[in-house]
Amino acid sequence: MIRWPRDWGLQVRMIGTLFLLVLVYFIFIAVLVYIGINTLLLVVIVMVFLLLQYFFSDRMVLFSMGARVVSEQEEPRLYETLTRLCAIAGITRPRIAIVDKDIPNAFATGRNAKNSVIAVTTGLLSMLNQEELEAVLAHELSHVKNRDVMVLTLASLISTAAFFIFRSSLMAPQSGGRNGKQNLWFIIPVFAAVVWIISFLLIKALSRYREFSADRGSAIITGRPSQLVSALMKISGMMASVPTRDLREVEGMNAFFIIPAISGSSILTLFATHPSVEQRIAALERIGREMVEHGV
């Protein structure tokens, strides 16, 4: 078997972030229980919200982005490119959707491989060559394989809950407190806001690490990190020089992120989740060097 060296630094940062998120989660719940907030109601609300997001986010995202799921007969070549990558990676093939926009971009959505959709814009299709397109599809396929929608949906659970509590605590009269700790109620908005900010930052970090992982996955599946480098450079070059009409379209896409922590989890665009292109290219080039040095 070919051995790809692991990126231990990335793994450690990923584990650290996940650990901190779980920690914040526990502290949050513990404090709420201590103060005497009706946590049951909160859990029910958050669960309903989460389930809705989990089961319908794919359709919501596709609809809001104007993505149309295409059949194998319509796009045989695109499907075969994806099929071959899936065969090599041993993943069930997701469906493909096309967004009729000049902006080159791609995203993956859906809770598991069977329900997943990988969407690409027409701008992306006309700009990239076969190898670059393959690399971008492999990147999105890695998001599907890593279950990033599920991981980030779960991760944003606390953030969402904290946000709800923050809002309702500002509005609700300061009554209740079953355990007679009414004197602690004034800290709730502050506490919820702090939890919200911390978890928001952790989620941002987590999604950056998931991007790096997906880049790495693309390099491993295609066996050619330089293909993704080339695609990223083409797309980012294009992004910098898009005409105004298209820039407004990009802003329109961003407007979809109403509550960033929530929307960010159900849509994994190629560029929205923030490590800089330079950082990503540097990481990919490192993988390329490792391949040559360590080889098999």
Add this chain to the structure above:
Amino acid sequence: MGFKEALNSLLGTTTLPGASLEKLFSISAASITMQAELDLKPSSSAGVCFKPIESQQYEAARKDIEELLTYSNKETGSTFRLETDEFRFIWVILKDPDFDDLVAGVHLVSQTFIEKGFGAYLLCAIFRFGNGQPVYWVYNFKQGLYYPFIPAPGKTRDSATEFRIRSLLERELPIEKDVGLWYPLWGIPL
């Protein structure tokens, strides 16, 4: 989903499944049944498709395979050629009138690839049957199973015949049960 798989997903680690050659040879016996029951003769050509990767070791492995094939072909009398398809995958296409030699050749190529450490990048092996309308048996290295593929005009496939062949060969050939994994390959260069 197994524990290891779940952990890999959580940590975002990508590992590729390896290739299995165990059941490759079962096509030999199946070819006799196909000939007897369906009058489908093997067409004396077969191919191994793999993804070329960015590594010096890979270039070395490819040279080794070419040398090995040149050497072994002197004994068996088969021929081979390399071809790059529109998806930039490489095909080793073998030709030999003797079907058993052909299967042995496919095994040799795949085995060498696996030994050199590139088994994960083997896509499939394909055996062609019939002289007019081709009937392909595709061997998926990752699952270690076969499936039929009969292309029809206009990038459609003759599913009815595929199912008929499956029911006929079910007993002697390990066939992929999940029809969703019977992926088509258009423009097979053999």
